[in-house]
Amino acid sequence: MSESKKIIKNKVAFLDRKIPRYASVLGITVLLLLWETICRMNLVPPLFLPAPTAILSDGWDLMASGELMNHITASLTRIVGGYAIGATVGIIIGLILGFSRWADAIFTPVVYSIYPIPKIALLPLIILWLGIGEMPKVAIIALGVFFPVLINTFSGVKSVDQTLIKAAVTFGSSHFNVIRKVILPGALPTIFAGLKLAAGTALLLLVSAEMIAAQYGIGAMVLHYGNLMITTKLMFGVMILSLLGLLFNRGLHWLENKLIPWK
Amino acid sequence: MRIVVENVDKKFVDNNKREVTALENINFTINEEEIVVLVGPSGCGKSTLLNIVGGLLSPTNGQVYFEGTNDIEPNLGIVFQEIALFPWRTVFENVIYGLEERGVPKKEREEKGKYYIDMVGLTGFENAYPKQLSGGMKQRAGIARALCIEPHLLLMDEPFSALDAQTRTIMQEELLTIWNRTRLSTLYVTHNIQEAVYLGDRVIVLSRHPGKIKSIINIDLPKIGRDSEQYRDQFEKYADEIWGLIRHDAQEALKEA
Incomplete structure (x- = not known):
């Protein structure tokens, strides 16, 4: 009997395989190292692709002079x-x-006809209305944030379990409390x-608006240093944007x- | 205080724009401290009827009213088949929801919440979220929420149908113990005949297409301990009688699905 023994093994063990923590920084580190080596070996001209260390050192200058702070403050105020x-x-x-079927019937067509417009196309019109300055950018x-949040909120409301609404009403909730305590x-x-989706849109619109006016x-x-062909400072700006998005x-x-x- | 269901009809328009009669000529009363069980095959409109009594659906004809209220605004407590606890509220917050909406002072809410949580055996789980509880414990919280407003009528819509057989048996026993302490008038909907005979003072058997009252059966057994040996024969006789009334309809329902 014993020589014909066959042990049954877990065939899906790969599904819950443990990965060490350093794995998540591995990719970025290797990429940066590779980038640095290519630049040090002068394989590409620094104008096209400056080395990470060069970007950081020029970035440091930007920070030290206080110029960067001005840019960041301006951007943060607008986006926030x-x-x-x-x-x-x-x-x-x-x-x-x-919640309201009337409001839904009347306003949803309006929302869906404005929603597909790339919002940046409205910037000239908004500048015309609000003048140049901070207002049109905000x-x-x-x-740009309004629409994805609105549409997600709307579909979130529609997906709320009807029995929960019934339960709330049964136990004495007013319409306002149904919205506040159940639907929200x-x-x-x-x-x-929707909020996460809108964060990407917000960043995109921020940069576009700032590049235009x-x-x-x-x-x-970023645009300024691009025009001056100072690639290091341009790239530093891009890195700040990536950091901002991540944050x-x-x-x-x-x-x-x-x-x-x-949850 | 009695609840009277008078000449209730309910008609729907189905997807093919045809009119379907879900309920026809429903008349019955629920007396004080009485448990009335609605039983019938699927599609007989028993949940529709419970929703009408619960004020969650309007009847096409007829009415449902409380009699002898002495100008008190009657309260309804509903235990849902889907349990319908608010996932974002803890057990305690769920249980006191009705009191909160009625503007009951905080101290009283806490006392009553504690009392009914204890009654359903959930002490120690006050701060748990529903998803942390088993099915049976969730429904205990659902029952406590309905009891907490001290309703004049308790409505239960197949409250244990989602539970496994063992849990269900335990919950049925506990429900009787709770009834013994609260003495609430109760309308209970089920498709389970054993459950109907075990819990009901009267069992209303509904037929389907249209949903009509086929028979009202008085269960002349003591409320507590019907599952004991000495009542076994009588219990089985009632169950057989009800099954006899439903069987044909249930087979028809199976063919349709």
């Missing part, structure tokens, strides 16, 4: 302001459209999906875990 306005209005209108970001928390996971701001800085995403992720502990 625009994002906050767009997200708040988007969530409120989304809740109303989702407005364009708010507009029920739609929150979907709302966050701005004195300060990361977008303006934005992490922040939203943190907020999501904070606000949705029941």
